[in-house]
Amino acid sequence: xxxxxxxxxxxxxxxxxxxxxxxxxxxxxxxxxxxxxxxxxxxxxxxxxxxxxxxxxxxxxxxxxxxxxxxxxxxxxxxxxxxxxxxxxxxxxxxxxxxxxxxxxxxxxxx
Amino acid sequence: xxxxxxxxxxxxxxxxxxxxxxxxxxxxxxxxxxxxxxxxxxxxxxxxxxxxxxxxxxxxxxxxxxxxxxxxxxxxxxxxxxxxxxxxxxxxxxxxxxxxxxxxxxxxxxx
Numbered sequence: 001x002x003x004x005x006x007x008x009x010x011x012x013x014x015x016x017x018x019x020x021x022x023x024x025x026x027x028x029x030x031x032x033x034x035x036x037x038x039x040x041x042x043x044x045x046x047x048x049x050x051x052x053x054x055x056x057x058x059x060x061x062x063x064x065x066x067x068x069x070x071x072x073x074x075x076x077x078x079x080x081x082x083x084x085x086x087x088x089x090x091x092x093x094x095x096x097x098x099x100x101x102x103x104x105x106x107x108x109x110x111x
Numbered sequence: 112x113x114x115x116x117x118x119x120x121x122x123x124x125x126x127x128x129x130x131x132x133x134x135x136x137x138x139x140x141x142x143x144x145x146x147x148x149x150x151x152x153x154x155x156x157x158x159x160x161x162x163x164x165x166x167x168x169x170x171x172x173x174x175x176x177x178x179x180x181x182x183x184x185x186x187x188x189x190x191x192x193x194x195x196x197x198x199x200x201x202x203x204x205x206x207x208x209x210x211x212x213x214x215x216x217x218x219x220x221x222x
Binding site for chain 2: 030031033035037040041042043044045048086088090092098099100101102103104106
């Protein structure tokens with residue numbers, strides 16, 4: 001089974017609205033990262049939150065981490081059409097040396 | 112000045128053939144990875160090399176053989192291609208817990 005699972009699988013909103021994506025994971029982690037993938041391109045790192053952090057901001061992005069619930073959320077505020085992409089969470093756990101990804105949330109922002 | 116570059120971008124071949132995908136990174140990272148992304152966008156680790164040494168080898172058929180001639184290169188050779196090998200293959204590099212840098216992927220189609 002997957003380590004990271006994003007919810008919802010797909011999200012369609014209007015420009016200017018906020019988009020919230022959730023991620024759940026199973027094992028102990030050192031950090032959790034969010035990545036973005038535009039169609040036909042590789043993944044691009046957005047933000048990293050460590051296991052001892054609860055919230056982190058970067059521009060229009062806000063990430064929360066609840067290690068007791070093994071979950072994280074990514075909030076994109078004031079969305080733009082250019083935010084249309086797939087968003088993945090990835091966990092770096094205590095034993096492995098590679099990030100484990102989920103299947104992503106496909107975000108569509110309508111202009 | 113592409114950080115992680117992989118070639119070719121598209122690869123269409125017939126069942127039973129042998130093919131290679133090349134990856135190079137100019138970031139000076141010690142660790143390189145191959146990930147496979149299936150049709151449902153799920154991204155799964157295949158291999159990881161640290162300074163030319165294989166450190167992760169997930170449950171991948173032994174038809175797949177990674178080769179790292181130096182720490183800036185990690186190539187993937189696939190023997191006896193099967194229909195189920197059709198996917199997008201991503202190379203990535205990283206250092207410790209820092210974010211990964213991905214190439215733009217190689218879309219492999221086996222007919």
